[in-house]
Amino acid sequence: MSKVEVTTQSNTKKIALSGHFTAMDHDQFRGILDDLQSGQGCTSCTVDLEHLDFIDSGGLGMLLLLRDACIKQKMALSLNNAKGDVLRILDIAKFDQLFKVVG
Amino acid sequence: MNPALTPLPRIPQKTLDTSHHNEILGCVAAGSDLESSILQNLSHDVESLSNHLEDEISRMVGNFMEISKINTAQGNFLEQVVKQANSIQVEDKDMNLDEFTDFVTRTFSEIIDLNIFYSKEAMNLVFVLGNVMVQMERVEAMVNKIGVLNSRTNMVAINATIEAVRSGAEGSTFKVVSDELRELAEGINGFAHNLGAEINTIRQGMTESHKIMMRLANKDMIPQMILQEKTERITKNLVKQSQYFSETVTNVMENTIKCKEISKLVSNFQVQDRAKQALEYVTDTMRAFAKRNTLQSHSLEALMGTGGDKQGSEQEAFQALNQGIAALSLEESREKRLRAFLTRGQDGSLKDLVGLNKKENKTFSGEDIELF
Incomplete structure (x- = not known):
C-alpha cells in the first residue's frame, strides 16, 4: 500500500x-479524483514520485485517470522526481509522451 | 683485377709444320666431340627441365582450377547464407531485417499500449463500480426510510380508524378514508419490501462485480511489459548481430570471388605451354649444334686417317675446359658442380680429370637445384 499525501x-x-x-x-x-473533479480553483497538479519504490499497472491506470481529470479541469499535470524501477516502468509505458515528466 | 677477367693460361706454343697437321686436327676433333657431348648433355637437361616444368605447372594450374571450383561453390553457399541472414520469414512472407525490426517494435509497442489501456479502463471500472455501490447504499437507505415512513402512515391510519369507530355514525365517512389510507400504506409497504429485495440483489451483484474487477485490476501487467521490452531489445540486438554477420559474410564472399578470379587467371596463363615451346627451341638449337660438331669431328677424323693421337688430344681438350672453368673463379662447390654438369657421361678418365665421383654424376632433377 502506498502512502498518499x-x-x-x-x-x-x-x-x-x-x-x-x-x-x-x-x-x-478515488477520493483525490473526486476532490479534484469538484474543482477547487487549482490550475496545476504535480505528482511527486521521489519516495515511490514500486508502481503496478493499476497504479499506472490511476495516473492516467488523474490525467483525464486534469484535462477535464484544464489543469497542468506533471510527474516529478521518478527514479529507479518506477522511472523505468514510466519509460516502458511511454508516459513521457502523455505526461510532463520532470527530474 | 677482376678474377673473372683473368686470362687463360697460355698453352706452350709449338712450332707448326706439316707434321703437326694430324695433331692439330686431332685437337679440333676432340674439342668438337667434347662440345658435342656438352651440348647433348645440356639439351637433355633442358628437355628434362622442360618436362619437369610442364608437369609442375600443370599440377599447379590443376590446383588453381580446383581452388576456382571450390571458390565458386563457396561463393554460392555464402550468397545463400547472406540471403538467409538478411531476411526472416514471418507468416509466409519474407521480411528484410529493417522491416522485421519495425514490425517487432510496432507489435510490442501496440501490446504495451493495450496493457496500459486495459489498466486504465480496469481502474476506471473499479471507480465507477465503487461509486455505483455508494449510490446503491444511498438508495437502500432511502427505501428503508420509505419503510419507516410507511409504518408511521399505517399507524396514523389505524389511529384514524379507531377514532372513526369511536365517533359512531358521524365518523363512518372518516373510517372509509382511514381504511383506504391503511390499504395504501400496506401496498407501499409491500412495494418498498420488494424494492428493498431487488436493490439488495443488485447491490450483491455490484459487490461481486467490484470484487471481480479488483481481482483483474490487481493482476499486475508490469512484468509482462518489462518482458516485452526485454524481448524487443533482445530482438533488436539479434538483428544487429545478424546484420554484422551478414556484412562479414559478404566481405568473405567478395574475397572468395577475388580468389576465384585470380585462380581463373592463373589457370588461363598457359605458362607451361609457352615455357615448353621456348625450351624446345633451345634444345633443338643445342642438338643441331651437337650434330654439327659430331659431323665436324667425323670429317676431321677422316682427314687425320688412323695415325692421329686423338686420345692425347682429348686430354688436352679437357685440360683446356678445366682451365676455362678455373678462370671463372667460382666457389669450390659450385665449380665442382659445373664440371660435373658439363662432363658427365664421359668415360672414367674424364671423371678422374674433373675429380668427381659417380654419385654426383646424375641427370637434372628438382633436388639438384642450388639454393642461394
Missing part, C-alpha cells in the same frame, strides 16, 4: 506518493 500550495495541488502504489490504493485515490 495531498497538499495545496497557492494554485497547485501536490500529490506525494510513497512506498508501493498499486490497484489496492484505489479507495484513497
Whole structure:
C-alpha cells in the first residue's frame, strides 16, 4: 500500500506518493479524483514520485485517470522526481509522451 | 683485377709444320666431340627441365582450377547464407531485417499500449463500480426510510380508524378514508419490501462485480511489459548481430570471388605451354649444334686417317675446359658442380680429370637445384 499525501500550495495541488502504489490504493485515490473533479480553483497538479519504490499497472491506470481529470479541469499535470524501477516502468509505458515528466 | 677477367693460361706454343697437321686436327676433333657431348648433355637437361616444368605447372594450374571450383561453390553457399541472414520469414512472407525490426517494435509497442489501456479502463471500472455501490447504499437507505415512513402512515391510519369507530355514525365517512389510507400504506409497504429485495440483489451483484474487477485490476501487467521490452531489445540486438554477420559474410564472399578470379587467371596463363615451346627451341638449337660438331669431328677424323693421337688430344681438350672453368673463379662447390654438369657421361678418365665421383654424376632433377 502506498502512502498518499495531498497538499495545496497557492494554485497547485501536490500529490506525494510513497512506498508501493498499486490497484489496492484505489479507495484513497478515488477520493483525490473526486476532490479534484469538484474543482477547487487549482490550475496545476504535480505528482511527486521521489519516495515511490514500486508502481503496478493499476497504479499506472490511476495516473492516467488523474490525467483525464486534469484535462477535464484544464489543469497542468506533471510527474516529478521518478527514479529507479518506477522511472523505468514510466519509460516502458511511454508516459513521457502523455505526461510532463520532470527530474 | 677482376678474377673473372683473368686470362687463360697460355698453352706452350709449338712450332707448326706439316707434321703437326694430324695433331692439330686431332685437337679440333676432340674439342668438337667434347662440345658435342656438352651440348647433348645440356639439351637433355633442358628437355628434362622442360618436362619437369610442364608437369609442375600443370599440377599447379590443376590446383588453381580446383581452388576456382571450390571458390565458386563457396561463393554460392555464402550468397545463400547472406540471403538467409538478411531476411526472416514471418507468416509466409519474407521480411528484410529493417522491416522485421519495425514490425517487432510496432507489435510490442501496440501490446504495451493495450496493457496500459486495459489498466486504465480496469481502474476506471473499479471507480465507477465503487461509486455505483455508494449510490446503491444511498438508495437502500432511502427505501428503508420509505419503510419507516410507511409504518408511521399505517399507524396514523389505524389511529384514524379507531377514532372513526369511536365517533359512531358521524365518523363512518372518516373510517372509509382511514381504511383506504391503511390499504395504501400496506401496498407501499409491500412495494418498498420488494424494492428493498431487488436493490439488495443488485447491490450483491455490484459487490461481486467490484470484487471481480479488483481481482483483474490487481493482476499486475508490469512484468509482462518489462518482458516485452526485454524481448524487443533482445530482438533488436539479434538483428544487429545478424546484420554484422551478414556484412562479414559478404566481405568473405567478395574475397572468395577475388580468389576465384585470380585462380581463373592463373589457370588461363598457359605458362607451361609457352615455357615448353621456348625450351624446345633451345634444345633443338643445342642438338643441331651437337650434330654439327659430331659431323665436324667425323670429317676431321677422316682427314687425320688412323695415325692421329686423338686420345692425347682429348686430354688436352679437357685440360683446356678445366682451365676455362678455373678462370671463372667460382666457389669450390659450385665449380665442382659445373664440371660435373658439363662432363658427365664421359668415360672414367674424364671423371678422374674433373675429380668427381659417380654419385654426383646424375641427370637434372628438382633436388639438384642450388639454393642461394
